[in-house]
Amino acid sequence: MVSATIVKEFTFDAAHRLEGHDDVCQNLHGHTYRLQVAVYGEIKAAPGAADDGMVIDFGRLSALVKREVVERLDHQYINEVLPFRPTSENLAAWIVRVLRDAGLPLQFVRLYETPSSYVEIQERDVPLGFAISCQ
Numbered sequence: 001m002v003s004a005t006i007v008k009e010f011t012f013d014a015a016h017r018l019e020g021h022d023d024v025c026q027n028l029h030g031h032t033y034r035l036q037v038a039v040y041g042e043i044k045a046a047p048g049a050a051d052d053g054m055v056i057d058f059g060r061l062s063a064l065v066k067r068e069v070v071e072r073l074d075h076q077y078i079n080e081v082l083p084f085r086p087t088s089e090n091l092a093a094w095i096v097r098v099l100r101d102a103g104l105p106l107q108f109v110r111l112y113e114t115p116s117s118y119v120e121i122q123e124r125d126v127p128l129g130f131a132i133s134c135q
Ligand SMILES: [Zn+2]
Pocket: 016, 025, 029, 030, 031, 113
């Protein structure tokens, strides 16, 4: 069996502020976030099946990430949507948890806050049952 990593990329625009930050991030501002979701698994050998030769159908992966993450954050003020300090690290950990809970065989999530700054979190680094608490 051959295994592979499948990566799908998304973008969304959102505003946030980091309360208590000692620089400009304490002010309300926005980002065009770029999100890469990586799924790992065996390439299915199921001749005749719709997903023969795939780890996961890109369309199915796309629909799931849009429903669970992108549509909840796009054009939102994140501080009012999620109950934790909305750093890139916390957002990426939340995304891992949400997608894992939705049944995705996740490998990692990479979240770009700017074109040159991203955080990457491996699925195995987010404890099961993990929930980010309020600030
Ligand atoms: Zn920011």
